[in-house]
Amino acid sequence: MDVINQLQRQFIDYSTSLHREGFVDDQFTQLQKLQDESSPDFVVEVASLFFEDCEKLINNMARALEQQQGVDFKQVDASVHQLKGSSSSIGAMRVKNVCIAFRSFCEAQNREGCSRCLQQVTHEYSLVKNKLQTLFRLEQQILAAGGSIPVVE
Amino acid sequence: MAQSNKEKSTKITALVVDDDMINRTIHHRLLDNLGIENEVVGNGKEAVDVHCSGKNFDLILMDKDMPIMNGIEATRKLREMGIRSLIAGVSSRSTEQEIQEFMEAGLDDYLEKPLTMSKLVTIIRKIDSNG
Numbered sequence A: 001m002d003v004i005n006q007l008q009r010q011f012i013d014y015s016t017s018l019h020r021e022g023f024v025d026d027q028f029t030q031l032q033k034l035q036d037e038s039s040p041d042f043v044v045e046v047a048s049l050f051f052e053d054c055e056k057l058i059n060n061m062a063r064a065l066e067q068q069q070g071v072d073f074k075q076v077d078a079s080v081h082q083l084k085g086s087s088s089s090i091g092a093m094r095v096k097n098v099c100i101a102f103r104s105f106c107e108a109q110n111r112e113g114c115s116r117c118l119q120q121v122t123h124e125y126s127l128v129k130n131k132l133q134t135l136f137r138l139e140q141q142i143l144a145a146g147g148s149i150p151v152v153e
Numbered sequence B: 001m002a003q004s005n006k007e008k009s010t011k012i013t014a015l016v017v018d019d020d021m022i023n024r025t026i027h028h029r030l031l032d033n034l035g036i037e038n039e040v041v042g043n044g045k046e047a048v049d050v051h052c053s054g055k056n057f058d059l060i061l062m063d064k065d066m067p068i069m070n071g072i073e074a075t076r077k078l079r080e081m082g083i084r085s086l087i088a089g090v091s092s093r094s095t096e097q098e099i100q101e102f103m104e105a106g107l108d109d110y111l112e113k114p115l116t117m118s119k120l121v122t123i124i125r126k127i128d129s130n131g
Helices: A002-020 A026-034 A042-066 A073-090 A093-107 A111-144 B002-009 B021-033 B044-052 B071-080 B096-104 B117-130
Strands: B013-017 B037-041 B059-063 B086-091 B109-112
Touching (some): A026 A042, A026 B117, A042 A111, A042 B021, A073 A093, A073 A111, A073 B021, B013 B044, B021 B037, B037 B044, B044 B059, B044 B071, B059 B071, B071 B086, B086 B096, B086 B117, B096 B109
Parallel strands (some): B013 B037, B013 B059, B086 B109
């Protein structure tokens, strides 16, 4: 029981830190509330879709920005818009915020600004992916120990 | 909120129209959680086709920006076909002009992404009060 309590405490603290540091917002909490016995892997499934989406879109942006003949800023913007939508849907706040700035640089057709944003969005994606995977591992440890995952408001 | 409407909600059906798989997954789950039978399609043309096959829904959640046929065209087409379902436009775009254009295509309501349980409940109450 002590082990379960300790793991649950760890989970609550970690989850709270993700919110406090702005990695996730209330939308992520909403998704966690949708998870139940009938759909126990819902959040992991959505997160996996998000990770796949991010990788594909970041690659698209990188290829478009590498074009020597001239950057198609509309194409870059289309990918950024999609990433902004996905990150907003899952509650990945820091990724979403970089996308907002990124879109401004696309509109201004500022290649250097776009390249900087691409670096930032790649970095933020990497961070949130690690954070969420750690959170999911903590969940698995709690369940393996016979405990239940606490609800963090 | 879901509990008090559960008996009535089981009779409500919905169609999710969105090209983004993450949104389709989330919206499908939100509706499931409210006890609403729902189907998902990936663009406006699929939404029109599913109606041509004879299916009908109480609620359609229509994304705006989709390939092949976007939400504005699909909404217009469905209204031309005589579809009287409650159609709620769902989009992350928020300029007034774009919302206006979408509404004029035949929407009953407009919701900004991301969709939440409370936004959906507001819409579903309209179905309950009309039905």
